Amino acid sequence: MDPRVGIVGYRGYSGAELVRILERHARVEPVLLEHRQGAAADAEGQAIRNGKGPLCLPCTAEAVRAERIALVFLATPPEVSMDLAPAMLGAGARVVDLSGAFRLRTPENYAAWYKAAHTQPELLAEAAYGLPEFCRESIPAARLVANPGCYPTAANLAIRPLIDAGVVERAAGIVCDAKSGVSGAGRKATLKNSFCEVTENFTAYSVLRHRHVPEVLQVSGLEERELSFTAHLLPVDRGILETIYFRAKGLAGAGELLAVYEKRYANEPFLRLYEPGHMPDLHGVAHTNFCDIGVALDARTGRGVVVSAIDNLVKGAAGQAVQNMNLMLGYPETEGLL
Amino acid sequence: MDPRVGIVGYRGYSGAELVRILERHARVEPVLLEHRQGAAADAEGQAIRNGKGPLCLPCTAEAVRAERIALVFLATPPEVSMDLAPAMLGAGARVVDLSGAFRLRTPENYAAWYKAAHTQPELLAEAAYGLPEFCRESIPAARLVANPGCYPTAANLAIRPLIDAGVVERAAGIVCDAKSGVSGAGRKATLKNSFCEVTENFTAYSVLRHRHVPEVLQVSGLEERELSFTAHLLPVDRGILETIYFRAKGLAGAGELLAVYEKRYANEPFLRLYEPGHMPDLHGVAHTNFCDIGVALDARTGRGVVVSAIDNLVKGAAGQAVQNMNLMLGYPETEGLL
């Protein structure tokens, strides 16, 4: 019998995406875990008379233990994840947390960027950071995996190979101009994300101080002073595209820049590279777990540009979470994701 | 009697916007000039039985002379503008050209970026560049005004004051990450701009080599090696937002950065500044001739960001063209534009 995996926060956009992916996954059985006191069964599903959906259980240690849930996905805000993670782990389940609760390395760093005290410093110390392309060895044995943020996933997959290859003039700094669809803000009613405010609009937000910045620094190895990161809100449902600018050194052309990625990602199933002269777009990655990368370089002046695109709900959230689950449960990493 | 002004290319997005603005202008009478051989009268207007529209004449030197058209707007591609400008000037009309035909200073520069020979080098030498905020003195007496490109308008209004004030570490370079709505590509049938390709999509194009780059260099005074410019296609009809990154020097905070603009634009009717902590968006400038500017600065590390927003069809095209016309005809600069 396939192991059961639970999804908490299954009505949110990331949670619902998890359910969709796991229903197509050949080797696990998804179960909805309802953590809100007194929440009714899924009213939306009930609108369809002959609809079918996964089992729904209360999100309690007892239920998780009794129903032998092997792994729980927390698609919940960080404060809820800090509450639920110990309980789920205590009930014998492993945990993939999609919030920002366990991504940073120290409670101090968390407090500085999330403006709140971390209530589970020991779990924070224990958690593995779930970016398989750069942390693959620590994920299989982890009890608790912190699934990366959407912006940092696209940023680090583009920046880290450049830093590792030593082709960046770091003194000049790196600019990461990031644009995201609205689903990145979660499924909730806010005026800012209402249709009339977003359609035919575009704006910058959290300029230089987005809470995803420390994740980029942590993985890429950049200093804060070396990175200028600005988030923007795109009038689309899903997708992130980041345009990254840097001063290159030691590269004779776009082909050599592309070769940096080709070498680093030769065996990565979810990284795709665009030929020079072509650039990725959101349609190319929508509803997929791919991260697509394209490059441009003016060799004469050393101005380099890298564009990286992901689906914020898939490689930026639910897809990457399943990729982590596959590593944790010993399945092929691409199971359910191609 | 109000002078007549002609619009060539009135079916395009910029041309149609010109007609809309000029119909509300208190001191001119707009006339449509049809330059295409054998083109029928406006079929679209005819769909409305009781609709009313401006007079439509053939775009010939005879008609311009006979009907005493004082000024002609060319909302046409550069190669058409190079053809029509001498004829219109010869017929006694002054010309505001919205294409890229007369914006650069030399035929060589034009050929390098537009990949075509310039056929009117003398007019190129004569033309005034129509960015009133920085070239106001040369516009009133000009026979031929080159209306600026949409991207350069937003870029130069943000960058030039920084350069003039000496607050940029130029060695580190400036990044201009520019995003435009689809109307910037003109009104024509292309697969790339079809609804299904654009909706829920976003992409970078002309990375580092957009033909608007030389206009930015020309007005801002930057060297090509100092500027990294990338254009992106937003899934919106109209609007441009540009996010500009630089290393600041000599600025103690965002307030001082904002003060650079406040001082420079104290008497400019179409420049609006956002308080620190706020940023412009496309809705704020849609259907207006405003350029809105917001700033952020990390004083400790010198990372500066300026965001500038315009409506590409108004301040980026038709509105600015009318602003130039007002200067040329001696009207208040804001007439018809507030």
Next chain:
Amino acid sequence: MDPRVGIVGYRGYSGAELVRILERHARVEPVLLEHRQGAAADAEGQAIRNGKGPLCLPCTAEAVRAERIALVFLATPPEVSMDLAPAMLGAGARVVDLSGAFRLRTPENYAAWYKAAHTQPELLAEAAYGLPEFCRESIPAARLVANPGCYPTAANLAIRPLIDAGVVERAAGIVCDAKSGVSGAGRKATLKNSFCEVTENFTAYSVLRHRHVPEVLQVSGLEERELSFTAHLLPVDRGILETIYFRAKGLAGAGELLAVYEKRYANEPFLRLYEPGHMPDLHGVAHTNFCDIGVALDARTGRGVVVSAIDNLVKGAAGQAVQNMNLMLGYPETEGLL
């Protein structure tokens, strides 16, 4: 000195549209009236350092009297309008109410469709219904005008001439399939109207029981059993398009059907008719006070279709409210609206 007119609910979509229109109106001075206890001055306007906006006063009888506000627009929910209308009238101002509070003729009918008791039955009896094309004579002298709903405006302007001309087989019923942009739901944070729920989506709501139905019946003269009305939510910001189906009698072709409207609307400045073979769309009416109408008829079988389009925030709300104000204050009906 121009008379002052107040706008209550100026932050909502209809209220903000009113402010925009009135700022261009040559003969009144708009004043914002803040009715919410302790509401700060407009924080959004404050984001722009050098922005200018209209005067803002508390919405009290004292302020209205002291500042000699001649007329007050209530762009508020019906329960707020029922509260404020008596106070404003008592302070000597005339009132145009954009809510549904005063549109129906009896408290019973109001209670049946709005599921709440009417608290101002005498004002309900006194109010004039503000559809100028059909109620022009009662508006100039009215103290209180009930501005029509957006759906009924498009419906009645299309249906009433057919009924008056006797060209409808009423026994077969009339279908009005209505589609509206999201701004029709007002400016508030709801999950249903959030960007991700609306973009790339479309749905029917309030099928057969929308609260705008009684207004259509009241003006058109149809019986409830004769009208099937369904509302739909379009993924656009603004605009209403209604497709109306009926069995025609006595019409030999589309030209004769169009002639019904041509005759009825010969002198109406805001009604435009499309030639047979053409149909109105939302772009044609966006940001205008026009109602555009197109027709089709299969003469052999008598199947008739009429399509009517308006901007829900202009002819469907703020524009029509200004049209009513013009009538009430003795100005040309089109002042500020063309």
Next chain:
Amino acid sequence: MDPRVGIVGYRGYSGAELVRILERHARVEPVLLEHRQGAAADAEGQAIRNGKGPLCLPCTAEAVRAERIALVFLATPPEVSMDLAPAMLGAGARVVDLSGAFRLRTPENYAAWYKAAHTQPELLAEAAYGLPEFCRESIPAARLVANPGCYPTAANLAIRPLIDAGVVERAAGIVCDAKSGVSGAGRKATLKNSFCEVTENFTAYSVLRHRHVPEVLQVSGLEERELSFTAHLLPVDRGILETIYFRAKGLAGAGELLAVYEKRYANEPFLRLYEPGHMPDLHGVAHTNFCDIGVALDARTGRGVVVSAIDNLVKGAAGQAVQNMNLMLGYPETEGLL
């Protein structure tokens, strides 16, 4: 070894959707068939350096025979399908044609609605109409299946059960108000379908005379005079929603109306019914092969409304084509589609 199936027109929206579905299908191997003379291999796919795609062959009888293609999907315009179908059949392949070429029963009817002569009247006579829910018995043995149009699929699945159950007052007529996303118009560059023309817009087209009307009549059994059908263009990529109005007889409430469908579709895997008070929307069916149906009824006056929704590229095109293929090749009907 899995049988090979070919896709002609694989760059169009329906063709690309077919490729996506068939790549996930467990029992066939998709092959691209290039029918355009001298067309290069897929340039788009080539943009991705490490991308993988299906085999691509010339669309010739020789290739089809040599590579043992068991079945060919024609996602081509009707005139191309009329050309290719005989060649593919002659090469031993069975054919599912997604165009309108083989859907109507007589060459005369085809000529009347498609304004062109039918060049393959014998194949027209032979073709099976591929709406499995109503024609399931004739599909498995057919050499040539005409895949239904998108609008007729949504219309017939909603209307036919009502007619069969005898609950419609046919004398009053049925109104089908249909709205479709832009991908229904195919992947080609037209001004009408360009982003700026479609976004924030909505319009009716082919009022009363859409070429899909005869398919609705043919399957539902209605007379032309009984059906008023109007198509509308929604500013969305994909999805069709149709709102159907009729006079009911013999129904005591919405539950009884829903029961008509429940009974008829008890064993249909792709039909889902909404509880009274709920209505389907486009998001519910996007990227699925479901047809969702919701109902409303005013029992007192007999006004009935049925709303049906599909993804025009899936149940309205590629998904239904695979459903037909499954029937033709003896696979479970839902293979690759759930």
